[in-house]
Structures are given as structure tokens and as C-alpha cells.
Amino acid sequence: AQSVTQLGSHVSVSEGALVLLRCNYSSSVPPYLFWYVQYPNQGLQLLLKYTSAATLVKGINGFEAEFKKSETSFHLTKPSAHMSDAAEYFCAVSFMDSNYQLIWGAGTKLIIKP
Amino acid sequence: ETGVTQTPRHLVMGMTNKKSLKCEQHLGHNAMYWYKQSAKKPLELMFVYSLEERVENNSVPSRFSPECPNSSHLFLHLHTLQPEDSALYLCASSHPERAGGELFFGEGSRLTVL
Numbered sequence: 001a002q003s004v005t006q007l008g009s010h011v012s013v014s015e016g017a018l019v020l021l022r023c024n025y026s027s028s029v030p031p032y033l034f035w036y037v038q039y040p041n042q043g044l045q046l047l048l049k050y051t052s053a054a055t056l057v058k059g060i061n062g063f064e065a066e067f068k069k070s071e072t073s074f075h076l077t078k079p080s081a082h083m084s085d086a087a088e089y090f091c092a093v094s095f096m097d098s099n100y101q102l103i104w105g106a107g108t109k110l111i112i113k114p
Numbered sequence: 115e116t117g118v119t120q121t122p123r124h125l126v127m128g129m130t131n132k133k134s135l136k137c138e139q140h141l142g143h144n145a146m147y148w149y150k151q152s153a154k155k156p157l158e159l160m161f162v163y164s165l166e167e168r169v170e171n172n173s174v175p176s177r178f179s180p181e182c183p184n185s186s187h188l189f190l191h192l193h194t195l196q197p198e199d200s201a202l203y204l205c206a207s208s209h210p211e212r213a214g215g216e217l218f219f220g221e222g223s224r225l226t227v228l
Contacts, residue, residue, distance in 0.1 A: 032214025043118075043204055043219035051214045090157070100208075100215025101170075106156045 002027045004093050006105035014113045019063075019078040021108050023091030026072060032100070033074040034092040035065055038107075044090060050074060061085070086112045117141045120205050120220035128228050129195060135223045137188040137205030146188040147217065148180060149204040157204075163188060164210070195227045 007022040025031055032051050036044040048059025055067040061084075065076045076089060091105040118139045127133050139146065148160040162170035163182040177199075179191040188205055202224050206217040 034214075034216065036219075041202075041222070041224065043120075043221045044206075044217075045219070046216060049213065049216060094215040100210040101162075102215055102217060104157045 002093070002095060002098065002103055004091055004103050004105040006089075006091050006108050008108055009106065010109045010111060012111040012113060013081045015083055016080050019076070019081045019085065019110065021076040021089050021091075021110065023065075023074045023076065023105060024072055025074070025091075025093045025103075027093070027095060029095050029097055032094045033065075033067060034094075034102070035059065035063070035074070035076050036090045036092065037061075038088045038090065040087075047076070047089070081110075081112050083112050083114070086110055117218050118205060118207055118220040120203075120223050122223060123221060124224045124226075126226045126228065127192070127195065129197075131195075132191070132193040134192065135190040135203055135205075135225075137190075137220055139186055139188075139205075139207040139218070141207055141209075141218055143207035143209045143218070144185055145208050145210055146182060146185075147206040147208070148188065148190050149206065150201050151204055151222070152201040161190075192225070195225075197227050200225055200227045 003026050005024045034049045035047040038044045048057045050067045058064045063078045088107050088109045090107045092102045094100045094102050121136045145164045150158040160174045161180040181189040202222045204222045205220045208217050
């Protein structure tokens, strides 16, 4: 079955440190991959997406993610964390053979320490 | 106008009340979705409408009744809810064949059932 796993329900980093949020998917067919961010009491906002073009994808707010087919991963990174990055981050995947229905990870709450 | 608009943003209701949540999208999409987001739980897909026809209903209790009168509007009618129905209800829209099914979300309606 197709699924998405986000490692770590909470990730804590110091301000200025590297942010790494992990996302792995399971599927034998090519995926479309997404990262969304949710600030408190708001909806989800698209950070970036992979749709079979370049494997290194740059998004908003200095985030980027790399699609690694061999590892079935799409980890989200940012070189230097800012206090405003504190939010919940969701990884999602879709497939053409599933009518592009998004399958969601459980989310990772990013905590920034001053 | 913003892409996806949800009203009201906050709603408090008793268990015997009847209320409705409204969603409107101005993106020309042909699919609309209702999600439920509860604390400490993954995103739950409730309903999907494609071309104004319901294509998915994930075992949602009948006290939640969706309505999609046209491709731009989606309602969630609520009646005789339970306290455990308190959650953030998110509306989203998409054009599934474009960009791998990327979803565009509203800000959400925070529902509290007393």
C-alpha cells in the first residue's frame, strides 16, 4: 500500500541551526511529492513540490527538498532556522494511478529554541 | 480575492444546534475537499467532490452533511454534533490533473461543540 512516513512528531533546533525534517514514502510508481506548512490556527500552505522535474526543489522561506528515488525520500531542509519557522510541517504524496489523491504524513512540529 | 475562503473562522455550537460551514474557491478548480484536523491526530479526509459530484465519503457520521451546489462552493452542514467533533475543519480545492493534485487550502473553521 502507498504510504508516507514522517520521522519525528517533534523536532527541536536552535535558532540559526540546520533544519532537517524527514519524509519517506512507499510506492513502486513515480510519485508527486509535497511539503506543506501550517502556522497555529491557520490552513496549510504549500512550501514546495516535486512533480518530476528537477530533483532538488526550492520553496518559499528558504526551504528546499531533494527527491531521492533510491531512498524513497523527500527530506525538507533549511540551512539556518529562524524563530518564524516554528510551525507544523506536513509531507504528502500523490500518484497518477490513484487519481492524484494526496496521502498525508502525520506531521512534524518544528520547535525553534532561542 | 483570496484563493479559498472559509466562513465562519470560529464557531461555537451546542449539541442540538444546526449550523453550516461555507467554503468558496476562486481558482477555477474542479474538485473540492473537506478535511478534519483534531489535536494529536493526522489529517482526516472527510469528503471529496469532483465536478460537483461526491466521489469520496470516508465513513463520516451522518451528522455531517456536505453540499456542493457548483464548482466554486462547498458547504458542510452540521447537526446534533458531539463534543468529540470539535476540531479545525479545512476546505481545499484542486484541479487534480494539474501539478500532481496540489491542494489549495482555506484558513479553516475552528469548531467547538459544547
